[in-house]
Amino acid sequence: MTELLEQVIKNRKLLQNPYAHIEYLELAQITASRLLYENPWAHIEDLDELGRLPAQWNANWQKRKNYTIAEIEQHARMLQIAIWQRRDELWHGAVPSNPIELLDPKIALNSIGYVCDEDETLGQFYSDGKMVEVAGIIDGPSKQVRISRQFPNIVRNFTAAHELGHALLHEPRIMHRDRALNGETISRDSCEYEADKFASLFLMPRKQVCASFKQLFLTDMFSLDEATTFALGAAAREMLMKGNTTLRQLSRILADAEQYNGRHFKSLASRFSVSTEAMAIRLEELKLVNL
Numbered sequence: 001m002t003e004l005l006e007q008v009i010k011n012r013k014l015l016q017n018p019y020a021h022i023e024y025l026e027l028a029q030i031t032a033s034r035l036l037y038e039n040p041w042a043h044i045e046d047l048d049e050l051g052r053l054p055a056q057w058n059a060n061w062q063k064r065k066n067y068t069i070a071e072i073e074q075h076a077r078m079l080q081i082a083i084w085q086r087r088d089e090l091w092h093g094a095v096p097s098n099p100i101e102l103l104d105p106k107i108a109l110n111s112i113g114y115v116c117d118e119d120e121t122l123g124q125f126y127s128d129g130k131m132v133e134v135a136g137i138i139d140g141p142s143k144q145v146r147i148s149r150q151f152p153n154i155v156r157n158f159t160a161a162h163e164l165g166h167a168l169l170h171e172p173r174i175m176h177r178d179r180a181l182n183g184e185t186i187s188r189d190s191c192e193y194e195a196d197k198f199a200s201l202f203l204m205p206r207k208q209v210c211a212s213f214k215q216l217f218l219t220d221m222f223s224l225d226e227a228t229t230f231a232l233g234a235a236a237r238e239m240l241m242k243g244n245t246t247l248r249q250l251s252r253i254l255a256d257a258e259q260y261n262g263r264h265f266k267s268l269a270s271r272f273s274v275s276t277e278a279m280a281i282r283l284e285e286l287k288l289v290n291l
Ligand SMILES: [Zn+2]
Pocket: 162, 166, 176, 177, 178, 191, 192, 195
């Protein structure tokens, strides 16, 4: 038995709490196992589930500026674990059977104490030198998010996920307005960039996108050749036959594909309720597409 384990058991007895230091214990077990197997990535899945308790992670989290993409992904993942653990309470017992439907930014906002409502319109504001329709508002101090019904579902979903990113990463101290967002443009402002990145990582988690991709296209990485071009069906084939296909064009075709190898299905973009472009970018990030 390791020294740490002995210490934990002693302390549990002392505190009369069988769960004291649970996070350290699991972390220590994982660390020991990693050393044993000489694999620094061993049990990474378990570490996510057990290494840090989401409630503690929420309470202690220091919000700041300038996150790395890995940090933003970790936050999205931790929030998803917290939502999964509280799914019965958050969905009032009617938990969706499809795990992708659990990636609901409005429910996620509720889970961190925000109220999220939709309004017919949120008015207009001045952005990038012109007046534009407000698509989303986040009010940090009163913990409220409002989404405009003036935009299609995909935009509403991405905008809500963007506000979720602000709530979690930045906790805005004043009211913040956003124009319509769907993951197609990259913002120059660091907070806006981080909220966009968070939205994309929250709505399209690595594990679920890779699993769905493999289920539809029967591979871990799609490479364009005669057989795969044929399997995509006549419409995609016609586009690809024109030649000079770019990676982005192919990614868009895969994001929108509703058939492969004679099987018909719901496209990846609509499964995850995101735009074609947002899914195409994510497929490239995950290195699922190759020309
Ligand atoms: Zn924003």
